[in-house]
Amino acid sequence: DADVxxxxxxxxxxxxKRIMLECSQTKGHDRMYWYRQDPGLGLRLIYYSFxxxxxxxxxxxxxYSVSRQAQAKFSLSLESAIPNQTAxxxxxxxDPTPGRVADTQYFGPGTRLTVL
Amino acid sequence: xxxxxxxxxQVPVFEEAPVELRCNYSSSVSVYLxxxxxxxxxxxxxxxxxxxxxxxxxxxxGFEAEFNxxxxxxxxxxxxxxxxxxxxxxxxxxxxxxxxxxxxxGTGTLLAVQP
Numbered sequence: 001d002a003d004v005x006x007x008x009x010x011x012x013x014x015x016x017k018r019i020m021l022e023c024s025q026t027k028g029h030d031r032m033y034w035y036r037q038d039p040g041l042g043l044r045l046i047y048y049s050f051x052x053x054x055x056x057x058x059x060x061x062x063x064y065s066v067s068r069q070a071q072a073k074f075s076l077s078l079e080s081a082i083p084n085q086t087a088x089x090x091x092x093x094x095d096p097t098p099g100r101v102a103d104t105q106y107f108g109p110g111t112r113l114t115v116l
Numbered sequence: 117x118x119x120x121x122x123x124x125x126q127v128p129v130f131e132e133a134p135v136e137l138r139c140n141y142s143s144s145v146s147v148y149l150x151x152x153x154x155x156x157x158x159x160x161x162x163x164x165x166x167x168x169x170x171x172x173x174x175x176x177x178g179f180e181a182e183f184n185x186x187x188x189x190x191x192x193x194x195x196x197x198x199x200x201x202x203x204x205x206x207x208x209x210x211x212x213x214x215x216x217x218x219x220x221x222g223t224g225t226l227l228a229v230q231p
Contacts, residue, residue, distance in 0.1 A: 004159070031217065040125065042206060042221040043160075058218070090159055094217055103217050107152075107159035 023091030120222035139207035
């Protein structure tokens with residue numbers, strides 16, 4: 001089974017609808033991240049969380065919110081979806097093991113979201 | 117703030133030919149450097165990273181990258197590519213000072229290996 005899973009894998013919705021993307025991990029990592037990928041723009045950080053009570057905005061958080069329900073679960077919500085939120089969304093995790101100065105991030109398979 | 121530039125959006129190459137994917141970064145502080153690979157319809161996977169020590173780092177599948185501080189570059193090379201190397205490659209940096217491990221990604225380079 002995959003260590004980082006995302007549901008749904010594909011979603012088509014309409015402008016104004018509320019959408020939730022879910023991420024679960026079995027790696028036991030404390031840190032979780034949400035990115036969006038747009039053609040020609042690479043990946044940009046939306047939100048990140050270091051534990052259940054520590055959630056931080058990334059560079060493009062407007063129009064998004066998150067919830068860290070447990071160490072293993074980190075959900076991304078679009079309160080009122082708009083067409084320019086059409087993108088590929090990735091969840092990632094990392095593990096701040098003592099002594100490691102830069103932790104590898106492990107990515108889920110992505111959710112392709114289309115907002116009509 | 118950091119930024120990453122990958123000037124080549126697409127690099128076509130024939131199988132068994134050498135390839136270089138370019139990455140330049142801008143930062144006022146020291147950084148860690150990463151290359152991630154994204155195979156079709158998959159998430160990103162770490163290919164290799166430079167944290168400290170030897171400026172030449174290697175992956176298990178024949179790729180290597182060299183950190184050049186004076187040129188602020190971290191180019192990725194492979195002497196002989198395979199069809200299976202077809203993927204999108206992302207260069208990324210992370211601030212050495214911070215504890216957040218936030219990654220700043222480049223825009224990606226699609227490596228298209230042709231038979």
